[in-house]
Amino acid sequence: xxxxxxxxxxxxxxxxxxxxxxxxxxxxxxxxxxxxxxxxxxxxxxxxxxxxxxxxxxxxxxxxxxxxxxxxxxxxxxxxxxxxxxxxxxxxxxxxxxxxxxxxxxxxxxxxxxxxxxxxxxxxxxxxxxxxxxxxxxxxxxxxxxxxxxxxxxxxxxxxxxxxxxxxxxxxxxxxxxxxxxxxxxxxxxxxxxxxxxxxxxxxxxxxxxxxxxxxxxxxxxxxxxxxxxxxxxxxxxxxxxxxxxxxxxxxxxxxxxxxxxxxxxxxxxxxxxxxxxxxxxxxxxxxxxxxxxxxxxxxxxxxxxxxxxxxxxxxxxxxxxxxxxxxxxxxxxxxxxxxxxxxxxxxxxxxxxxxxxxxxxxxxxxxxxx
Numbered sequence: 001x002x003x004x005x006x007x008x009x010x011x012x013x014x015x016x017x018x019x020x021x022x023x024x025x026x027x028x029x030x031x032x033x034x035x036x037x038x039x040x041x042x043x044x045x046x047x048x049x050x051x052x053x054x055x056x057x058x059x060x061x062x063x064x065x066x067x068x069x070x071x072x073x074x075x076x077x078x079x080x081x082x083x084x085x086x087x088x089x090x091x092x093x094x095x096x097x098x099x100x101x102x103x104x105x106x107x108x109x110x111x112x113x114x115x116x117x118x119x120x121x122x123x124x125x126x127x128x129x130x131x132x133x134x135x136x137x138x139x140x141x142x143x144x145x146x147x148x149x150x151x152x153x154x155x156x157x158x159x160x161x162x163x164x165x166x167x168x169x170x171x172x173x174x175x176x177x178x179x180x181x182x183x184x185x186x187x188x189x190x191x192x193x194x195x196x197x198x199x200x201x202x203x204x205x206x207x208x209x210x211x212x213x214x215x216x217x218x219x220x221x222x223x224x225x226x227x228x229x230x231x232x233x234x235x236x237x238x239x240x241x242x243x244x245x246x247x248x249x250x251x252x253x254x255x256x257x258x259x260x261x262x263x264x265x266x267x268x269x270x271x272x273x274x275x276x277x278x279x280x281x282x283x284x285x286x287x288x289x290x291x292x293x294x295x296x297x298x299x300x301x302x303x304x305x306x307x308x309x310x311x312x313x314x315x316x317x318x319x320x321x322x323x324x325x326x327x328x329x330x331x332x333x334x335x336x337x338x339x340x341x342x343x344x345x346x347x348x349x350x351x352x353x354x355x356x357x358x359x360x361x362x363x364x365x366x367x368x369x370x371x
Contacts, residue, residue, distance in 0.1 A: 031338065046334045047072070053329055055321045057237060068330055075326030076347060082240070082322065083309045083351075086247040090308070091301075093248065094255025101260050112256065119253025125314050128246040132318045135238040142229050151222050153230060159241050160223040163234035172214030179206035239320040243312070251308055258300045262293035295363075302359035306352045323347060 035042050047069040055062055058074045059081055100112035135156050140146065145155035153160040182203050223233030236244075266289050274284035315322040324344065331340035 035338075042336070042338060044336075044339055046336050046339075051330070051333075053326065053333070055326065056319070057240060057321055068334065071326055072323070072330065072343065075321065075323035078321055078326075079309070079312050079323040080351070082243055082247075082315065082320070083312050085244055086251060086308050086312070087305050089244075089248045090251035090255050090304075093252040095259055097252060098256035098259030099263070101256065102263060115249075116253045116256050119250050120257070122250070124246065124250045124311055125317055127250060128242060128314055128318055131246050132238065132242045135242070142225065145225070145230070151233075153223060153225075156238065157229060157235075158238050159236040160230045161234050161236070162220060162222050163232075164221060165219045167215075167217040167219075169214050172210045172212070175210030175213065176207050177210075179203045179210060182206075237320075239315070239318050242318045243315045243320050243322075247308060247311055247314075250311070251304060254304050254307075255301065258297050258304065259293070262297035263289060265296045266292050298359055298363045302356060305355050305359070309348065309351050309355070 032042055048067050050065055051068045051071045052064050053068075053071045054064055055071065055074055057078065059077050060070075060074050062070065062074050097112045097115055100108050101116065103109045103112075135158075139154060139156045142155045142157045145153040145157075145160070147153055151162045180203070221232050223230045223235070225231075270288050270292075271284060274288050279287070312322055313324040316325045316328070327340055327344050331337050334340070
C-alpha cells in the first residue's frame with residue numbers, strides 16, 4: 001500500500017499534521033494548567049471590567065472608568081487614523097518625488113534623489129526620536145509660537161490650525177451615501193452602457209436631493225492664544241505630529257522609487273507615439289503611462305501600505321497612544337498576557353488582510369483581460 005507515491009505522501013503528511021496538533025494541544029494544556037496553579041485563570045472576561053487606563057489622545061469619547069474593550073477600540077481607531085493619514089500623504093508625496101526623479105532639471109532630480117536615499121537608509125525609529133527632540137529644543141513656547149500662513153501656529157505644545165464644525169441632517173447624508181455606493185457599483189459593473197448611464201443619472205439625482213436635504217452648515221473656528229495655551233481650532237500634539245511626519249518622510253522614499261520604477265517600465269516608444277499624436281507630456285502620463293504603471297506598482301504599494309500599519313507601532317517611542325501602546329498597558333494591568341498577545345496578533349492580521357484584499361480587488365479591476 002505504501003509503495004504508491006501518492007498514498008505514501010498522504011500518510012506522511014497526515015502523521016506530521018497529527019504531531020503538530022498534538023504538540024500544540026500539549027502546549028495549550030500545560031500553559032492553562034500552569035496559569036491556574038498560579039491563580040491566573042485564562043479568558044477574555046476582563047475586557048468588560050473597568051480599565052482605569054489613562055489615554056492622552058483619543059478620537060473616540062473615552063474616560064478611565066470605561067471597560068478594557070472600549071480602551072482597546074480607542075487604540076485601534078488611533079492606529080487606523082495615523083496609518084490612513086500616512087498612506088495618503090506618502091502616496092501623494094511619493095508621486096511628486098518619484099516623478100521629480102525623472103525630471104530633466106538636474107537640481108530637481110538631485111533633490112528628490114537625496115530625499116529618497118536618506119529616507120530609505122535611515123532607521124525609522126531614529127528618525128522619530130530625532131524629530132521628537134526638535135519640538136523641545138528648537139521650537140518656542142506657546143506664547144511665542146511661530147505664526148505660519150492660513151492661521152497655523154507652531155510651538156512646543158504642538159501644531160494649532162483652523163478647524164470647522166459641521167451641522168447636517170442625517171437623513172440627507174444617508175441618502176447621499178446610498179446614491180454614491182450604488183453609483184460606484186453601477187459604474188464598475190460591466191453591463192449595457194445605456195443602462196449604466198441611466199443608473200448613474202438616477203444616482204446623481206438622488207445625490208443632489210440628499211445634498212439639499214442635508215442642509216450643511218459649516219462654522220469655521222480659528223485658534224487663539226489665551227492664558228498659557230491656545231484655544232479653539234484643531235490641535236495636533238507633538239506626539240501625533242512626530243509620528244505623522246516621521247512615517248510620511250520614511251514611507252515616501254519607498255513609494256517614490258516604486259512609482260519611478262513603474263513609470264520606467266513603460267516602453268519609451270509609447271511616449272514617442274504620444275508625442276507623434278500631438279499629446280502633451282501631462283496627457284501622455286494621464287492616458288498612456290499611468291494606466292500601465294498602475295498594473296506594475298499596485299502590488300509593491302500594497303506591501304508598503306501594510307508596512308505603514310506595522311511601522312505605526314513605533315509610535316510607542318514618542319508616547320503616542322496607538323493600539324500597541326494601549327495593549328501593553330492593558331497586559332501589565334490585567335495580567336492577561338496571552339489573551340493580550342492574541343488580541344494584538346488578531347487585530348494587526350485583520351487590518352493587513354483587509355488592505356491586501358482591497359489592493360487585490362483593485363489590481364483585478366485594472367488588469368488586462370485577454371480573450
